[in-house]
Amino acid sequence: SAVISQKPSRDICQRGTSLTIQCQVDSQVTMMFWYRQQPGQSLTLIATANQGSEATYESGFVIDKFPISRPNLTFSTLTVSNMSPEDSSIYLCSAGETENYGYTFGSGTRLTVV
Amino acid sequence: GESVGLHLPTLSVQEGDNSIINCAYSNSASDYFIWYKQESGKGPQFIIDIRSNMDKRQGQRVTVLLNKTVKHLSLQIAATQPGDSAVYFCAERLEGQNFVFGPGTRLSVLP
Numbered sequence: 001s002a003v004i005s006q007k008p009s010r011d012i013c014q015r016g017t018s019l020t021i022q023c024q025v026d027s028q029v030t031m032m033f034w035y036r037q038q039p040g041q042s043l044t045l046i047a048t049a050n051q052g053s054e055a056t057y058e059s060g061f062v063i064d065k066f067p068i069s070r071p072n073l074t075f076s077t078l079t080v081s082n083m084s085p086e087d088s089s090i091y092l093c094s095a096g097e098t099e100n101y102g103y104t105f106g107s108g109t110r111l112t113v114v
Numbered sequence: 115g116e117s118v119g120l121h122l123p124t125l126s127v128q129e130g131d132n133s134i135i136n137c138a139y140s141n142s143a144s145d146y147f148i149w150y151k152q153e154s155g156k157g158p159q160f161i162i163d164i165r166s167n168m169d170k171r172q173g174q175r176v177t178v179l180l181n182k183t184v185k186h187l188s189l190q191i192a193a194t195q196p197g198d199s200a201v202y203f204c205a206e207r208l209e210g211q212n213f214v215f216g217p218g219t220r221l222s223v224l225p
Contacts, residue, residue: 105157
């Protein structure tokens with residue numbers, strides 16, 4: 001299965017600023033996703049990162065707040081914009097070759113907004 | 115490292131005993147299910163999967179059981195070891211849709 005490198009692994013940011021998280025996969029993959037995991041909770045899908053086109057966002061997530069890029073089949077970025085303390089969470093990148101098998105996850109980015 | 119799932123339900127088992135982690139899934143039409151293990155400071159790791167045309171699947175020390183009648187999924191871990199301590203998530207998928215993750219269960223292995 002693919003190996004995913006995600007960075008930064010953690011960051012502490014000031015409110016009102018933005019942070020871009022990078023996700024690098026060691027092989028070309030069809031699908032890439034971004035999840036949020038708030039303390040004590042499960043994983044919530046933010047969006048599907050589509051190569052060469054706009055990401056597909058889930059209900060409750062918008063492009064202005066979470067712009068996503070996917071310039072090729074091995075790389076994607078998620079930006080958390082105009083951050084507030086409520087954005088403090090773990091953000092996870094995931095990738096997979098087909099929807100018929102489980103996806104691989106990165107180790108996550110632990111974001112604290114102060 | 116920082117721990118996720120501070121308020122999750124917890125299952126405590128003695129080292130060497132068998133563990134059973136349960137999951138109630140939401141959609142009777144879901145056709146594919148996965149169990150993930152998430153250790154502190156890491157992303158979820160695939161453990162085992164099962165498709166809706168099966169009711170049991172075995173891996174190394176792990177068995178997944180699927181009861182479609184009551185929309186229930188379980189993960190059995192044989193001879194639980196300290197390294198099994200983690201948060202376990204079930205995920206369900208309806209064909210053509212994205213995975214939906216369950217709330218998670220923290221497994222604590224006692225010495």
